Every structure is written in C-alpha cells, then in structure tokens.
Amino acid sequence: MSIQLQAITQQFHGQTVLDNLNLTIEPKKIYGLLGRNGAGKSTLLNIISNRLFPTSGTATLDGETLHDNDQTLGQLYLMSEVNMYNDHSRLKKLIDSTALFYGDFDRAYATQLAAKFGLNLTQRFGKLSTGYRTIFKLIIALCVPADYIFLDEPVLGLDANHRELFYQELIDSYTNRPRTFVISTHLIEEIANLIEHVFILDQHQIIVNGSVSDILDRAYMITGPDADVTAYTSGLNIIGQDHLGGITANYVYGALEDNRPIPDTVTVERLDLQKLFVNLTNAKEAAAHVN
Amino acid sequence: MQFNFNSTEPIYLQVADQIEEAIFAQSFAEGEQVPSTTEISKEFHINPATVLKGMNILVDAQLIEKRRGVGMFVVPGAQAQIVEKRRNQFYDDYVKNLVSEARKLHITKQELAQLIERGFTTQ
Amino acid sequence: MSTKRWAVTRYLFMEQLQLLWRTYAFILVAFVILPLLFAILTGNLSHYSFGSTLTDLGIGAVFGFFILVTMSLTYDNFKLFIQNGISRKTYCQAKVINLIGLSFGMEIISALYNFLVTAPARGHSGQAFLDTTVYSLYDHFLGTNLFVNILGYMAFNWIFFIGLGLTGMAIGSIFALLTKFARNIAIIAIPVLGFFLLVFLSNTSTSPSDYNLDGLVNFLKFLMGYHANAQPGYFNPTMPMLTMMVGCVIMGAIAYYFNQKLKLKK
Numbered sequence: 029m030s031i032q033l034q035a036i037t038q039q040f041h042g043q044t045v046l047d048n049l050n051l052t053i054e055p056k057k058i059y060g061l062l063g064r065n066g067a068g069k070s071t072l073l074n075i076i077s078n079r080l081f082p083t084s085g086t087a088t089l090d091g092e093t094l095h096d097n098d099q100t101l102g103q104l105y106l107m108s109e110v111n112m113y114n115d116h117s118r119l120k121k122l123i124d125s126t127a128l129f130y131g132d133f134d135r136a137y138a139t140q141l142a143a144k145f146g147l148n149l150t151q152r153f154g155k156l157s158t159g160y161r162t163i164f165k166l167i168i169a170l171c172v173p174a175d176y177i178f179l180d181e182p183v184l185g186l187d188a189n190h191r192e193l194f195y196q197e198l199i200d201s202y203t204n205r206p207r208t209f210v211i212s213t214h215l216i217e218e219i220a221n222l223i224e225h226v227f228i229l230d231q232h233q234i235i236v237n238g239s240v241s242d243i244l245d246r247a248y249m250i251t252g253p254d255a256d257v258t259a260y261t262s263g264l265n266i267i268g269q270d271h272l273g274g275i276t277a278n279y280v281y282g283a284l285e286d287n288r289p290i291p292d293t294v295t296v297e298r299l300d301l302q303k304l305f306v307n308l309t310n311a312k313e314a315a316a317h318v319n
Numbered sequence: 320m321q322f323n324f325n326s327t328e329p330i331y332l333q334v335a336d337q338i339e340e341a342i343f344a345q346s347f348a349e350g351e352q353v354p355s356t357t358e359i360s361k362e363f364h365i366n367p368a369t370v371l372k373g374m375n376i377l378v379d380a381q382l383i384e385k386r387r388g389v390g391m392f393v394v395p396g397a398q399a400q401i402v403e404k405r406r407n408q409f410y411d412d413y414v415k416n417l418v419s420e421a422r423k424l425h426i427t428k429q430e431l432a433q434l435i436e437r438g439f440t441t442q
Numbered sequence: 443m444s445t446k447r448w449a450v451t452r453y454l455f456m457e458q459l460q461l462l463w464r465t466y467a468f469i470l471v472a473f474v475i476l477p478l479l480f481a482i483l484t485g486n487l488s489h490y491s492f493g494s495t496l497t498d499l500g501i502g503a504v505f506g507f508f509i510l511v512t513m514s515l516t517y518d519n520f521k522l523f524i525q526n527g528i529s530r531k532t533y534c535q536a537k538v539i540n541l542i543g544l545s546f547g548m549e550i551i552s553a554l555y556n557f558l559v560t561a562p563a564r565g566h567s568g569q570a571f572l573d574t575t576v577y578s579l580y581d582h583f584l585g586t587n588l589f590v591n592i593l594g595y596m597a598f599n600w601i602f603f604i605g606l607g608l609t610g611m612a613i614g615s616i617f618a619l620l621t622k623f624a625r626n627i628a629i630i631a632i633p634v635l636g637f638f639l640l641v642f643l644s645n646t647s648t649s650p651s652d653y654n655l656d657g658l659v660n661f662l663k664f665l666m667g668y669h670a671n672a673q674p675g676y677f678n679p680t681m682p683m684l685t686m687m688v689g690c691v692i693m694g695a696i697a698y699y700f701n702q703k704l705k706l707k708k
Binding site for chain 2: 223224
C-alpha cells in the first residue's frame with residue numbers, strides 16, 4: 029500500500045529537472061514537499077498524476093502502474109497551480125463533473141466549505157480572483173474521495189484568515205477520514221508542525237526524506253565566539269553560517285560529537301524546519317556556484 | 320488554556336509540557352475533560368499524531384486517562400502528583416542555578432539567605 | 443462498460459448535444475430568420491419562401507461539418523479528464539463511442555427529414571431524392587426496393603460521418619501536442635502546401651505523357667465501387683464503404699496514437 033516512484037528522470041530540452049529520483053508515499057500520512065523555485069516540485073507532482081511522462085522511470089500505486097490507468101489515477105487527486113478547469117464553466121457544474129468522474133463526492137461538505145470561505149458556487153471559474161480559484165480547488169481537493177491528495181501551492185493568494193481556516197479544515201477532514209496529503213508550499217513555518225514527514229527537493233534529487241521529528245533531532249544551531257564555535261563544530265556537517273560581530277552561528281545537520289565537551293561560552297539550540305531548509309538549499313547553491 | 324509554541328523543543332514534548340502546566344495551574348481541573356487531540360491539532364496546526372504522542376506521555380505518567388469513546392480526562396490527584404514531581408526537581412532546576420549565579424556575583428551565603436527572606440516577605 | 447468509461451461517455455454526449463442544438467439554432471437564425479428579416483426590410487417578401495428555405499436545410503451536411511470540428515477539440519477536455527483521474531485511453535474510447543452513437547442518431551434524424559420533409563416539399567419521390575445525392579452512384583445496385591436503398595444510403599452516410607469525426611480527432615490530437623507557435627505555423631503552412639500540391643497535380647494532368655496515372659485512376663475507380671461497364675447508379679456501394687472503413691481504421695489509429703501522447707503544456 030503506497031505510491032512508489034522508481035528511478036524517475038525528467039529532462040526538458042536536454043536540461044535535467046529530476047535525476048534518478050526514488051520516493052515512497054505511504055497511506056494516511058501528511059507530507060510536506062519542499063523545494064526552491066524551479067526545483068521541480070510541480071514537475072514531480074505532474075509525473076505522479078500522469079500529466080507528464082518522465083523521460084525514464086516508473087510510478088506505481090500499490091504495485092499497479094499510474095500510467096494511463098483509471099483505477100489508480102482515480103485514487104489520487106492533484107490540486108495544481110495550473111488551472112485545469114475551463115474558464116467558462118460554472119463552479120456548480122465543475123463539482124458535478126468531479127462527482128461524476130470520481131463518484132462518492134462529499135457534496136454536503138463542499139457546500140459547507142463554500143459557505144465558510146464565502147464562495148458563491150453559481151459563478152464561472154474564469155471570473156474568480158486568484159485567491160478564490162485556490163479556494164475552489166481546495167474545496168474540491170478536500171471533498172474528493174481519493175486516498176492520495178496532492179496540494180501544489182494550496183494557499184496561493186489566500187489571506188491570513190483563509191489560510192487559518194484552510195489548515196483547520198484540513199486537520200478536521202484528515203481526522204474524519206485519514207488519507208495522505210502531500211503539501212508543496214513555500215510557507216514552511218505554517219505547515220512545519222502539521223506535516224509528519226518531509227521531502228526536500230534540491231539539485232534534481234530528494235536530499236531530505238524523513239519524519240520531521242527525526243530530522244529536527246539532527247539539526248542544530250551552535251552559537252558563541254568565533255573560535256569556540258569553530259573548535260566545537262570542527263569535523264561536523266556544517267550546512268550554513270551566520271556572523272554578527274565576533275559571534276558566529278554554525279548550522280549543523282547530523283549528529284554532534286557526544287564526547288566533546290560543550291564550552292560554557294557556546295549554546296546549542298535546535299533548528300526549526302524553515303531554518304534547516306534555507307541552510308540546506310543555500311549551501312548546495314553556493315557549492316554549485318563554486319564549481 | 321494557554322499554549323505557547325515558540326521554543327525549539329520537539330513539538331510533542333511541548334504539547335505534554337503545556338497540558339501538564341495547565342493541570343498544575345488547575346486550568347484543567349481533576350476529573351474534567353482535557354481538549355481532544357483534534358481540537359488541539361486544529362487550534363495550533365499540529366499533526367494529530369504529534370499531539371497524540373504528547374498526550375500519551377501524560378497518560379503514561381498517569382496524569383490523564385483515556386475513557387473509551389469520550390476522550391481524555393484529568394486523573395484525580397494529578398495536580399498533587401505534579402506538585403510532588405516539581406518539588407523533587409526544585410533543587411536541580413532552581414537552587415543549583417541560583418547558587419552558581421550567586422557565586423559568580425560574589426553574593427555570600429548570608430546575603431543570599433537575606434535576599435530569599437526579602438523575597439518571601441515582599442511577595 | 444466500466445463506470446468511468448460510461449461516465450465520460452455521458453459527459454461528452456451531453457456536451458455535444460449542447461453544442462449541437464446551438465449549432466442548429468445558429469444555422470436556423472443565419473439561413474432562415476435573417477434572410478426573412480432581410481426580405482421584410484428590403485420589401486422583397488414575395489421572393490422569400492419560408493417553406494422552401496426550411497425544407498432545404500442540409501441537416502446532414504451541417505452535421506458532417508459539426509462532427510469534424512467538435513471531434514477535433516481535444517486539449518480542454520483532456521485537462522478536465524486528467525484532473526479527474528481519467529486516463530487518455532478512456533477519454534479516447536468514450537469519444538469514439540460518442541461519435542458512433544451520435545452519428546447514428548443524427549443520420550436517422552437527417553434521413554427522416556430528407557425523406558419526410560425535403561423530398562415531399564420538392565415534389566420528389568424517395569428514389570428521385572436519392573438520385574440527387576452522392577449515393578446516386580449506387581442507388582440501383584441493391585435492387586428496386588426503395589427501403590433497402592435508403593438503408594444503404596444511411597449506412598453509407600453513417601460510415602462517412604464516423605470517418606469525418608475520426609479525421610477531426612486525428613487532426614485535433616496532433617494539434618493538441620503542438621505549441622501555439624507550431625500550431626500557427628501549421629495553420630498557415632498546410633493550405634500553402636495544399637495549394638502547391640494542387641498546382642503540381644494540375645500540371646501533371648495537362649502533360650499526361652510525363653506520368654502514367656492510369657493505374658491510380660483505375661485504383662480510385664475500384665475503391666469507388668466501379669466495375670466493368672457499370673453505369674452510375676449501379677456501382678457497388680460496399681466498395682466505398684469498405685474504403686471508408688479502412689480510412690476510419692487509419693484515422694482512428696492516428697487519433698489513438700497521438701491521444702496517448704497528450705500531456706500538460708507549460
């Protein structure tokens with residue numbers, strides 16, 4: 029029971045976007061898919077949902093192919109940044125067709141959500157603002173009877189109140205019917221505690237793949253006078269640095285040296301997910317520039 | 320209930336700490352129901368599994384108990400248990416630090432005793 | 443039939459019905475009502491015959507055009523279906539099922555209209571009406587029973603509509619793969635190339651000594667159902683039907699092949 033990506037490579041006009049990527053997405057978990065702009069998050073999601081064909085590699089659900097297969101494709105739903113709906117269609121009609129194709133659509137909840145977000149379902153899709161397009165697509169995503177829901181930029185154009193409402197409804201809906209959500213967003217702080225597992229996509233690869241608590245258990249910020257911090261962190265996996273006067277903060281990803289005494293002048297703190305992400309993806313970029 | 324998730328401690332430990340604090344402050348009285356996993360999860364955008372992990376720490380410590388189909392309740396005597404635990408930790412958590420800081424500031428034992436005396440009379 | 447295929451077929455059918463009645467409403471307005479208004483405004487009402495205008499409506503011809511165009515519309519529905527977890531295969535199959543069904547229904551309506559409205563209005567017998575159609579090449583082959591000949595005529599048209607629809611699908615799915623730029627180029631280049639081809643062909647026919655086209659002509663005659671000494675009206679209609687069916691299979695295969703390659707555009 030899972031979605032499996034095996035050796036996925038994607039190239040556009042000779043440029044590599046994804047390079048031999050492997051991934052497992054398990055049932056009933058909330059995932060975060062993080063990556064910088066242009067890292068290939070949307071490409072990856074489009075490959076899973078069979079909207080694009082990878083240059084090589086396979087995507088399966090419970091061992092069955094996701095390529096051109098109604099049975100497997102019907103078990104997932106990708107809410108994408110690209111608008112897949114016709115501008116002239118009325119929202120009601122789009123809900124009708126979604127219900128027709130997926131079956132079992134939760135209409136009562138959709139009506140309830142539309143009221144909560146203040147969305148009038150008699151409008152045409154093309155007439156909606158960016159924020160309300162997002163809201164409409166979110167409503168569909170939460171009411172569709174699929175087991176794997178992929179949300180690409182789910183809060184694009186939403187104000188703080190609507191974002192708050194969305195996160196609450198997401199948890200409510202997840203509690204009532206546990207299923208997998210994969211959330212791809214740049215607002216890392218807002219989902220950091222919400223997600224159970226995180227994928228970080230960088231340099232055409234998944235560079236971090238693990239439970240959020242395990243990963244944050246291995247991410248530290250070590251602050252103090254330059255010399256002391258440098259001495260204490262020597263040989264560790266330093267992913268980034270900040271300087272302020274004579275004070276240095278070294279960001280470390282990986283185990284610390286347990287038998288190395290911590291100097292009084294040095295403090296060891298944990299990193300949050302956003303800070304870890306920024307440092308991991310910055311470091312790679314700097315390295316790439318050096319080469 | 321007042322939750323404050325600013326520290327970088329793991330979230331499930333923070334959940335446990337915050338509920339314990341609320342029981343200690345009697346915001347959640349003994350025998351009363353504590354907010355459900357979903358309520359806490361929704362309010363603070365925390366994964367339900369994480370909240371549950373935090374709550375289970377308190378269940379293991381026998382501060383709260385699960386009643387099937389109803390929810391989590393504060394165990395009678397939970398507050399006293401927390402007081403007892405905190406008394407045991409008082410020396411390690413506060414006195415050690417107090418004395419070490421006093422030494423750095425050259426405050427003598429008598430001076431410290433006087434300061435403590437003052438603290439008790441003014442507050 | 444699987445529930446999904448049925449759902450997609452139903453959806454496409456409802457969508458086409460809507461387009462269809464709008465098309466006919468447009469035709470009615472453009473060719474019946476507007477001329478009437480024009481006649482009233484210019485005071486030429488005496489030259490306008492409401493009856494003959496209405497009875498001359500080429501329902502079948504309009505449908506042929508309609509099915510060619512609507513079957514070529516590909517990308518918008520592809521987006522909707524892939525968003526809803528419907529495979530390309532199911533989309534393609536549902537489209538073909540629809541084409542076959544809708545063409546059948548429309549051919550029956552068109553035949554009823556032709557033989558019950560247009561022919562009597564013109565004072566033609568059924569056979570005389572058949573003689574005015576393309577099928578006049580074949581309308582005596584199956585004997586003198588008018589009903590049998592009409593059935594042959596209907597089958598002939600039905601296959602023709604299916605062929606048109608599949609051709610539309612093939613063109614549409616190829617165009618759906620092109621970028622806007624490439625599509626615009628194709629829209630300009632194809633008529634230009636077609637023009638040069640025509641020029642080339644007309645040149646060859648004026649100087650037959652250069653090319654021997656007898657084989658080709660004979661082959662085309664064979665495909666049309668011509669046989670030794672046959673008079674028009676006595677050609678074998680099964681030949682062009684088979685030819686069209688082969689065309690359908692080829693167009694269907696092209697449509698299916700390119701349909702399988704549909705993907706999200708940037």
